[in-house]
Amino acid sequence: xxxxxxxxxxxxxxxxxxxxxxxxxxxxxxxxxxxxxxxxxxxxxxxxxxxxxxxxxxxxxxxxxxxxxxxxxxxxxxxxxxxxxxxxxxxxxxxxxxxxxxxxxxxxxxxxxxxxxxxxxxxxxxxxxxxxxxxxxxxxxxxxxxxxxxxxxxxxxxxxxxxxxxxxxxxxxxxxxxxxxxxxxxxxxxxxxxxxxxxxxxxxxxxxxxxxxxxxxxx
Amino acid sequence: xxxxxxxxxxxxxxxxxxxxxxxxxxxxxxxxxxxxxxxxxxxxxxxxxxxxxxxxxxxxxxxxxxxxxxxxxxxxxxxxxxxxxxxxxxxxxxxxxxxxxxxxxxxxxxxxxxxxxxxxxxxxxxxxxxxxxxxxxxxxxxxxxxxxxxxxxxxxxxxxxxxxxxxxxxxxxxxxxxxxxxxxxxxxxxxxxxxxxxxxxxxxxxxxxxxxxxxxxxxxx
Amino acid sequence: xxxxxxxxxxxxxxxxxxxxxxxxxxxxxxxxxxxxxxxxxxxxxxxxxxxxxxxxxxxxxxxxxxxxxxxxxxxxxxxxxxxxxxxxxxxxxxxxxxxxxxxxxxxxxxxxxxxxxxxxxxxxxxxxxxxxxxxxxxxxxxxxxxxxxxxxxxxxxxxxxxxxxxxxxxxxxxxxxxxxxxxxxxxxxxxxxxxxxxxxxxxxxxxxxxxxxxxxxxxxxxxxxxxxxxxxxxxxxxxxxxxx
Numbered sequence: 001x002x003x004x005x006x007x008x009x010x011x012x013x014x015x016x017x018x019x020x021x022x023x024x025x026x027x028x029x030x031x032x033x034x035x036x037x038x039x040x041x042x043x044x045x046x047x048x049x050x051x052x053x054x055x056x057x058x059x060x061x062x063x064x065x066x067x068x069x070x071x072x073x074x075x076x077x078x079x080x081x082x083x084x085x086x087x088x089x090x091x092x093x094x095x096x097x098x099x100x101x102x103x104x105x106x107x108x109x110x111x112x113x114x115x116x117x118x119x120x121x122x123x124x125x126x127x128x129x130x131x132x133x134x135x136x137x138x139x140x141x142x143x144x145x146x147x148x149x150x151x152x153x154x155x156x157x158x159x160x161x162x163x164x165x166x167x168x169x170x171x172x173x174x175x176x177x178x179x180x181x182x183x184x185x186x187x188x189x190x191x192x193x194x195x196x197x198x199x200x201x202x203x204x205x206x207x208x209x210x211x212x213x214x215x216x217x218x219x
Numbered sequence: 220x221x222x223x224x225x226x227x228x229x230x231x232x233x234x235x236x237x238x239x240x241x242x243x244x245x246x247x248x249x250x251x252x253x254x255x256x257x258x259x260x261x262x263x264x265x266x267x268x269x270x271x272x273x274x275x276x277x278x279x280x281x282x283x284x285x286x287x288x289x290x291x292x293x294x295x296x297x298x299x300x301x302x303x304x305x306x307x308x309x310x311x312x313x314x315x316x317x318x319x320x321x322x323x324x325x326x327x328x329x330x331x332x333x334x335x336x337x338x339x340x341x342x343x344x345x346x347x348x349x350x351x352x353x354x355x356x357x358x359x360x361x362x363x364x365x366x367x368x369x370x371x372x373x374x375x376x377x378x379x380x381x382x383x384x385x386x387x388x389x390x391x392x393x394x395x396x397x398x399x400x401x402x403x404x405x406x407x408x409x410x411x412x413x414x415x416x417x418x419x420x421x422x423x424x425x426x427x428x429x430x431x432x433x434x435x436x437x438x439x440x
Numbered sequence: 441x442x443x444x445x446x447x448x449x450x451x452x453x454x455x456x457x458x459x460x461x462x463x464x465x466x467x468x469x470x471x472x473x474x475x476x477x478x479x480x481x482x483x484x485x486x487x488x489x490x491x492x493x494x495x496x497x498x499x500x501x502x503x504x505x506x507x508x509x510x511x512x513x514x515x516x517x518x519x520x521x522x523x524x525x526x527x528x529x530x531x532x533x534x535x536x537x538x539x540x541x542x543x544x545x546x547x548x549x550x551x552x553x554x555x556x557x558x559x560x561x562x563x564x565x566x567x568x569x570x571x572x573x574x575x576x577x578x579x580x581x582x583x584x585x586x587x588x589x590x591x592x593x594x595x596x597x598x599x600x601x602x603x604x605x606x607x608x609x610x611x612x613x614x615x616x617x618x619x620x621x622x623x624x625x626x627x628x629x630x631x632x633x634x635x636x637x638x639x640x641x642x643x644x645x646x647x648x649x650x651x652x653x654x655x656x657x658x659x660x661x662x663x664x665x666x667x668x669x670x671x672x673x674x675x676x677x678x679x680x681x682x683x684x
Contacts, residue, residue, distance in 0.1 A: 186291035340518030432576030
């Protein structure tokens with residue numbers, strides 16, 4: 001136990017450096033993924049044949065293949081067509097696209113769960129379809145989607161650990177770096193695990209607070 | 220390297236990927252049943268332990284669990300080969316998610332079903348096995364299918380331990396052919412084919428055996 | 441012979457006392473109907489009898505054997521049928537299996553014997569043609585008749601009905617009441633909680649009026665419904681007649 005505390009304390013500064021990268025990856029990916037998710041989610045719900053088909057293929061393909069393979073394509077394969085990306089850029093792009101596909105499905109589910117009567121009522125007072133989507137349906141759908149976001153953000157934080165495999169110095173990579181020098185594999189990786197656990201718990205708690213704050217009666 | 224031998228290597232990798240998936244899924248399934256039963260029917264200490272187990276494993280990245288098992292445990296004299304370490308890690312992580320699925324499924328069996336079973340004189344065990352479990356399993360099919368495809372995709376993490384699964388085999392070919400785009404897209408296509416056909420097959424089977432009132436509810440959003 | 445004896449039954453939820461010391465008895469072959477305003481503990485009392493809800497105090501006897509305090513309430517429940525307001529048919533089983541499962545799994549009858557018992561009882565409620573359907577494919581009235589057949593298949597000494605027609609569309613109430621009337625004629629011992637006063641008048645040997653967790657008054661239908669002795673009963677019935 002004392003040994004563990006020693007290892008933890010010595011590794012801590014390194015792991016904190018890594019955590020900064022981890023959070024950077026997760027935050028930018030969930031934000032960019034959100035934009036993708038809204039666009040794809042709406043076209044999956046309301047799109048005409050072309051945009052519906054395109055967005056469906058996107059969602060199915062991204063959700064049907066591993067994140068790690070997507071990352072390898074962006075990092076190792078894109079240089080072959082003349083696009084060289086830094087480890088961080090490649091990671092953020094692939095995580096954002098991946099998260100975008102999942103968020104699109106959350107948003108689509110939330111849109112569907114908003115009563116169709118809401119849409120009809122909006123059209124009946126003379127709104128255009130686009131106005132009805134943006135002013136009536138989406139505000140309700142986005143509130144419903146918050147619990148899924150918590151999940152998605154937690155997933156992202158965990159899955160950003162694969163960025164280690166393309167050389168991003170995030171939490172996992174820093175752990176590996178420390179462990180390969182002091183050979184305290186068990187204690188270092190347990191420390192890494194504890195930090196992930198703490199971060200995930202804080203985020204889950206934070207999101208449940210947000211959820212309570214924005215909750216509307218009946219939605 | 221010619222096309223046929225490339226294909227053979229990738230197929231070998233695919234077989235390992237499927238082995239990893241199926242084995243770890245079965246392990247996770249059995250553990251999850253125990254954990255969810257403890258959560259729903261257990262006394263307070265059991266409930267607390269099961270919940271802590273679930274929370275912790277759902278919060279730690281699979282890659283970290285793999286590294287703890289593979290690189291960490293040897294300091295306690297416990298050594299696994301990469302394949303075993305990968306299966307155990309996948310199984311542990313998935314068991315946390317599956318226990319959540321089962322718990323939800325058990326709790327979504329309406330209370331009236333249990334009252335009715337008790338009213339005809341069933342004891343706790345009879346009620347569970349004849350009424351609760353059969354209904355809960357049906358509720359669980361859709362989310363479990365989804366979880367299966369997640370495990371399948373997550374087996375790619377075993378790459379990091381050097382298990383010769385699909386992605387590792389693909390990378391091996393890339394290192395000799397310098398055709399990363401082609402090879403990795405091909406790997407992606409294989410993963411997609413397996414997940415897509417799993418979904419399709421389960422939906423078909425489910426449709427065929429669907430009971431009125433228990434229609435396939437689709438993937439969990 | 442007394443099938444059911446209840447002595448000073450009490451039940452509270454938190455601060456609220458739902459049942460404040462109820463006592464009554466039922467003879468074999470008797471049909472007793474319990475009426476009274478909503479939320480006065482009628483359903484809770486039924487649930488206490490087969491201990492789906494655990495009473496706080498009092499004694500309940502079935503055929504002279506004490507149910508309360510027994511470590512195995514399921515033994516008594518085999519002898520006490522229950523028909524629920526919300527039917528509670530087993531959603532994953534066909535009509536036939538819904539009725540069979542009790543005899544087969546609880547009474548350990550052979551599959552063949554259980555099937556015969558089930559078919560016989562489905563015939564009694566007029567649903568032998570629907571035996572391969574699933575609950576989701578039935579109308580409310582049909583569901584409730586299956587519920588009755590399920591209770592009957594256990595060959596109970598007593599059947600408890602918890603507002604058996606309250607969840608039904610008005611046009612489906614009749615078919616269920618007909619089945620219950622038929623059972624009354626056959627001499628089944630039944631305790632029925634209902635809001636159907638007209639039906640109570642037809643079928644009851646005795647009516648109990650309950651309010652606020654107490655029995656206010658009991659008696660034969662003609663007296664109870666036409667000239668009740670208690671003011672509260674009179675008020676309830678007057679309100680009820682107005683509402684018609």
